[in-house]
Amino acid sequence: MSQDAEVDMKEVELNEMEPEKQPMTGSPSSGSPGTLGEKNGMVKVKVPEEDGEADAGTKFTGLSKEELLQVAGTPGWVRTRWALLILFWLGWLGMLAGAIVIIIQAPRCKELPPQEWWHKGGIYRIQALEAFQDSDADGIGDLAGVEQRIDYLSSLKVKGLVIGPIHVNTPDNLVSSDLQEVDPQLGTKETFAKLLEAAKKKSLKVILDLTPNYRGQMPWFSQETPRNSDFQSKMKAALEFWLEFGVAGIQMEGVEKLNDSQLLVEWKNLTSQYSSDGNARVLIAGTGQRDSWQIFSLLNETSADLLVSPYLMGLGEEPTGEKVENAIREYIQASGEKWPSWSVGGPRTGHMASLVKERLLRLYHMLLFTLPGTPFTNYGDEIGLQEQPGQSGVPHMQWNDSANFGFSSKSLPQGGGSSSSNITVKAQSEDRSSLLSLFRHLSELRGKERSLLHGEFMMLPMLVPDVCVYLRSWDQNKRFLVVLNLAGTRSSVPISHSLLPSEATVELSTDPQRQEGQLALQNLTLEPSEGLLLHFPYVA
Template structure:
């Protein structure tokens, strides 16, 4: 009996547990849920409400009226017009401000230069080169001279100094005939080279008993004759009788008939005194002299010392004359160690450089070295000949680099000039202080700046025989960074910093400066 009651109670409990299936628990699915296995996991948590038929919204484009309402009505059109007008007014205001800044800001003015102000002069005698044949050999070298960057030749020794009165139709002894000179002028013009005839120290006054008027007519006729043959002008000395207002005014009258904008004829005066004698022209609008050739070093029978060279260079750098266009030449004698330094100085100073004849620039001399034993002294060692060839090649490379840099850089052509009194430290001061023998102090570094606009070229010259390093506080207003353009040793390339730069003995360096982060 008890056993039956116990089984009945268990059965009743089991039925009660299964009766909870209507609530959605257990294995019995609730209302709206699937009764399949896993149905409770895949069933949606939110049951969408049933939509009535026909209540689905149909999308269509808005009409013009609806767009105007959505955009804020007709007032929005006025706001948009005002914004567009404000934009253009602001743009025009910025454009006008930029133009005003450009107009008001200082800018470099390009100076129109004459041909002689841009030209590089090369002074020589037609028969000066060893082994040459005078004028005929010079004609062969004209294209070579032009490739070096030379723009004009000053030819000396063409006319006989003994002719009195002056007969410019008579050539000098041993330097060719009149047809050869005429051929040289024609070939020079074809090669793009101007030719200036040197008549310095020639007697232009005529014999003492001759009529002055006849002598003047003879000289004027001779000047006219050579201008007709293509001569670009004449070179005289400041001690000549032709250096006078009367003579130069007569020459100007003849020049005017043969001159044009690109073919203007010139008068070059070689200054032999410390001060050029003044010319008081009665016609204020007439320039009697175009170029004054000045020497950096004074004439001397002996080679000048290093200290004398430095003093003369500094004197010319500090006291420059702006009255007449200068043409610089070396002039006096100096040691061969300073030859390249003086070339760099001439090429970078304001004015037109005049380079004296240099056998290192003679094409025929260079060819004779390359021809070997047929043109070489049998007693000369081969190593010595090779060293000479390297020296000549180095001289030509330095000359070409300087001439081409000068022709394409406005700062070197007509840029402003600023002498820089640099302070330098002698790198060998400690060693020299220990020396028992006293020696003269090494000259300080000489330097100047050529500027045009934002472009600056710094030229450093160490005339002395000791290395020099620049003082870090040498010029705080100038950029410290730059790139090497060239130097006398042709062994400096790429970028540099002036704070760590050290100049070698007898070295000249040309550096193009730029601001940090700029490569103008």
């Protein structure tokens, strides 16, 4: 190609050439054929156009509307469209039919039984109010002290608190007792109202104990008093006053000594009148009876919502497995359609840790929270609080290792704390293997798992002495198998039943050393005094 020929050329700029490809020599003055000059490694070169670019202006044009309509109307396309339409509707109808079959064949969920708030978790009793928390340094626990500890009470995952009695009571004197007035040592109506408001914010219900003669020898003053019209009027007025004040229920102790069950029926009707949707009021009766049939006979007569008794105290401090199993069977059989409640100890009988062997303390908590019914716990039972030999009165709640264990800032006789004591809320809150941690876990499970809330109960045959095994199940929900070794030695138990799988998962153990994971039920080994809560899924 000669330099004079007129050819349409393009300029191509070669920028940022790799160092090894950049020219090593050359200058603007040096030239060669086809070059326009070099500067800083840039070379401009004329490249001739390709012949095909001359046709770049040619554009593709599709079919016109008339042509498309003409093609779409051909028999082949018509048949294709109809086939696709029929396939679409057949597929849709097939999916609809499959969904209907699945719905029909799938097992239906069982209808939930009607339950009020007191059926859905534990109830915590602070009836010895003067021993729980002192707020004003006078050495006496009070209502304001309970309010100070409301966050702690909420952390226990219980549903309600039993407070008091708190009314003015001159022992054995009805005339000078005032059922509508708060004892000044315990607080005022204003401090009680603040406590109710604080509890409401934490979704805690407050039940007021209204046992009239709680400081006297007999809870009803005398055998004749309940028949007295003046007494009946005072009781009715007091119930109406406190229910209007905002308490979620009323408790009364010693109902077996009332000698007039019709009164409790009337009081039950009164609490029902103050109930509303989402705000049901409960009537709790307390009795000293230990015979199961007498307990539920009394419950039927009084129409109370719950009847608390020391029934399990009849087991003794170190019962055999057979004795526990028989007691549970008998109590549940006697309850019939009534909702049972369970407790070990109470305001008049003492704390759980004083009534059972220390090795069985954790196992008893597991028992209370996994049986069908409402578990009642006395203040301090969650940390193992107990009465000390020679100690007068009820024990103070032990919060920390400061003076008086944090109960009061007042100097009290024998009130010094001990930095080595682990029977305090502070020490056990920091220990995941503590009794308090176990209590919180059990209480939380009891309030959220349907099988524990209202599931069926089935006691399995005792295959090994001192080992109790029972099953809690509800519809298609997770099942719970409870295995309690009441022996002070290690026990191996082969568990087999048509309703059980070959393996189950550890949910919780009273033995802090127990590892999580799957356990073979045919060859299950329990440590001394260990309680095991296992779970497994529903299988159709």
